[in-house]
Amino acid sequence: MILLFQLSLMAQPGRKLMHPGPGNRLIADSTFIVLQKVRDSMGVVELARRDSIENAKQINILVQQQKDSQARRKRAAFIRIAIGLGLLIVLVIGLRRKKKIKAS
Numbered sequence: 001m002i003l004l005f006q007l008s009l010m011a012q013p014g015r016k017l018m019h020p021g022p023g024n025r026l027i028a029d030s031t032f033i034v035l036q037k038v039r040d041s042m043g044v045v046e047l048a049r050r051d052s053i054e055n056a057k058q059i060n061i062l063v064q065q066q067k068d069s070q071a072r073r074k075r076a077a078f079i080r081i082a083i084g085l086g087l088l089i090v091l092v093i094g095l096r097r098k099k100k101i102k103a104s
Helices: 001-010 020-104
Strands: none
Touching: none
């Protein structure tokens, strides 16, 4: 009779039996490990998503820097061409003047 009374007290719905012992510790550890693996996998997905966003930003920055660099090189090339043409015009004018002075 005492045994039935104790069983009825321990078998109440919603009550969890977690007595300290080696078996219960093993179940708690395995549950913790499974939950940790789920969290880690979710963390890996989140990290991968953040990394892909960060990589896209870095690629956009790199492309913009390359465009800026190309624009600077193009502008410098046009300046050099303009300076070269200016010096060529000065040379041609100088040679024509020299020719006119000798002809006189």
